[in-house]
Amino acid sequence: MRAFLSIVFTVWLTLLISQPALADKRVALVIGNSAYRNVAKLSNPANDAAAVAAMFKSAGFDSVDSKLDLSASEMRKTLREFGSRARDADVAVIYYAGHGIELDGTNYLIPVDATLETDTDVLDETFPLDRVLFTVEPARQLRLIILDACRDNPFAKTMKRTIGSRAIGRGLAKVEPSSPNTMIAFAAKAGSTASDGDSKNSPFAAAIVTHLTKPGLDLRKAFGFVRDDVLKATSNAQEPFVYGSLGGNDVTLVPAAPAVVAAPAPVDPDAATQRDYDYAERIGTKPVWDAFIDKHSSGFFTALAKAQRDKLAAEAVRIEATNKARAAEEEQRRLAIEGAKAAEQAKAAEHAKAAEKARIAAEQVKKAEEAKVAEAERAKAAALAKAAEKEAERVKAAEAANAAREAKLAELKAKEEKLAALNPATDKPDQPTAVDLPRSLQAELRRVGCNTGAADGNWNAASQRSLDLFNKHAGMKLDVKTASADALDAVKGKTNRVCPLVCDHGFRADGDRCTKITCRAGFEVGDDNTCEKIEVKKPTAKREGPTRERQERAKTEVQPGKPQASGQVVCNNATCRPVQKGCRIVQVPYNRGGGTVNAEVCN
Numbered sequence: 001m002r003a004f005l006s007i008v009f010t011v012w013l014t015l016l017i018s019q020p021a022l023a024d025k026r027v028a029l030v031i032g033n034s035a036y037r038n039v040a041k042l043s044n045p046a047n048d049a050a051a052v053a054a055m056f057k058s059a060g061f062d063s064v065d066s067k068l069d070l071s072a073s074e075m076r077k078t079l080r081e082f083g084s085r086a087r088d089a090d091v092a093v094i095y096y097a098g099h100g101i102e103l104d105g106t107n108y109l110i111p112v113d114a115t116l117e118t119d120t121d122v123l124d125e126t127f128p129l130d131r132v133l134f135t136v137e138p139a140r141q142l143r144l145i146i147l148d149a150c151r152d153n154p155f156a157k158t159m160k161r162t163i164g165s166r167a168i169g170r171g172l173a174k175v176e177p178s179s180p181n182t183m184i185a186f187a188a189k190a191g192s193t194a195s196d197g198d199s200k201n202s203p204f205a206a207a208i209v210t211h212l213t214k215p216g217l218d219l220r221k222a223f224g225f226v227r228d229d230v231l232k233a234t235s236n237a238q239e240p241f242v243y244g245s246l247g248g249n250d251v252t253l254v255p256a257a258p259a260v261v262a263a264p265a266p267v268d269p270d271a272a273t274q275r276d277y278d279y280a281e282r283i284g285t286k287p288v289w290d291a292f293i294d295k296h297s298s299g300f301f302t303a304l305a306k307a308q309r310d311k312l313a314a315e316a317v318r319i320e321a322t323n324k325a326r327a328a329e330e331e332q333r334r335l336a337i338e339g340a341k342a343a344e345q346a347k348a349a350e351h352a353k354a355a356e357k358a359r360i361a362a363e364q365v366k367k368a369e370e371a372k373v374a375e376a377e378r379a380k381a382a383a384l385a386k387a388a389e390k391e392a393e394r395v396k397a398a399e400a401a402n403a404a405r406e407a408k409l410a411e412l413k414a415k416e417e418k419l420a421a422l423n424p425a426t427d428k429p430d431q432p433t434a435v436d437l438p439r440s441l442q443a444e445l446r447r448v449g450c451n452t453g454a455a456d457g458n459w460n461a462a463s464q465r466s467l468d469l470f471n472k473h474a475g476m477k478l479d480v481k482t483a484s485a486d487a488l489d490a491v492k493g494k495t496n497r498v499c500p501l502v503c504d505h506g507f508r509a510d511g512d513r514c515t516k517i518t519c520r521a522g523f524e525v526g527d528d529n530t531c532e533k534i535e536v537k538k539p540t541a542k543r544e545g546p547t548r549e550r551q552e553r554a555k556t557e558v559q560p561g562k563p564q565a566s567g568q569v570v571c572n573n574a575t576c577r578p579v580q581k582g583c584r585i586v587q588v589p590y591n592r593g594g595g596t597v598n599a600e601v602c603n
Helices: 002-018 045-058 072-086 121-125 129-136 154-158 204-213 219-233 270-285 286-295 300-338 341-422 437-447 461-474 486-494 546-558
Strands: 026-032 062-070 091-097 100-103 106-109 142-148 184-188 240-246 507-510 513-516 523-525 531-533 570-572 576-578 581-592 595-602
Touching: 026 045, 026 072, 045 062, 045 581, 062 072, 072 129, 091 129, 091 581, 106 129, 106 461, 129 142, 129 184, 142 204, 184 219, 204 219, 219 240, 240 286, 270 286, 286 300, 300 341, 300 570, 437 461, 437 486, 461 486
Parallel strands: 026 062, 026 091, 091 142, 142 184
Antiparallel strands: 100 106, 184 240, 507 513, 523 531, 570 576, 581 595
């Protein structure tokens, strides 16, 4: 029993020592800012944040907070609450996807309600990167900041500079963390911008989900794999970068699976004694048993050896008694043959009788000792069977421990496969049926402003032109001949208008609608859709050619003119006067020289 408990304790201790990292407390905060109120919305941060949060949860983090579209006050509250959770954590991670800006070498994260009309507004409406670093500072082992905020920033283009020499960089500026065991990962290296990509997630977020929480993978190597994937996905246009330093030991977000270690076989303290007993039993003499007993003064095999020695002693006494009884019997027979005196024969008979009793007694002692040895042998067999049973239990316990470790490995592998399944290239929603596909694609094209027709499910030439227009403005090469599931996924991936809004003359674009242009009194909408002052032109006489005459005659024949002032003037050799109401000027043939003259014609 003691050996079995030793086995159980050894197995438990091995499992406990092989998984120290599982006791570490790991917390994560994920922020995705997409719905900016004063600039165009971003397509992917909300999707990226959802994928990264799912990754941390699958990796077994103790706490994962996921926040979307945070205003300045909400962002301040979120950082403060997460800082409280990071105080007793070993690992603290913050992932941010959204707009960021660099001002005079300092990086800032931009909440969704920021306006940033001037460069000084950055100090009031955004959060410096140092504030984020301060949030994870209490973590004991690792502080990790992941910034997917290197996108092309529209705020920097419209912002007014209060000082002409103030620098607003492209992308984010490089950083050097002052705290040990701190890493800051940028989606693109300092001074460059990151791509949102053409799928549901950005290339940087997709690579993060694939590699960051692989069990036992060092963070530096994981971010190396992320860099390789992003460079490949962007044709070497975007290179992620990591700032900070770690020590020489591997630093992982998810511990490696425990190695399968067989439980050590228990040490049998009776093994050496049993080996000496087997040697003594082969010889089986009293001096050998005496030597064994002298070496092993106590124990089961010592008692067995004493029984073997007593058996030999009883056998020697039996043999001696048997020999004496035989000698006495022979002496009695000799005396009878020689005719000895009756007293001598009686004495010999008495002596033979005593010898026979001694022989019988020795025989009984021998049987008793043999019974003792047999009992000892049975005890030995029982002890060996019990030892074999214990060994079987040990093997069974070791097999159960191995099975538990194999189950743990299978669980970790399943989690890894689940993380790989979060890859945006394969994470597709259920596709509509073939009957609904054209109608769904037409509705989505209408949503992004590329289809002005009805969503009737008839994939005609107008629908093909709509998809071709989407290709042109989205930079894609989808097949326009048929309505495909890939095309539907691509259009669904765009959360904002893709095709520009085209309004008729006299209307202007207002968000996703066309609004009629209204001018103040004395102004009218000009050719360029701007309000222009109305100019009153003085009437002038104009000589019209034959073509104009034919046009006027055709108009007259089709629809008689209404009596109204025409604004024309008729002249003769003496003077000029306005054409009368209901009349007009036409050219009539002139007989002299084949020419024409103006004449006033009234209806």
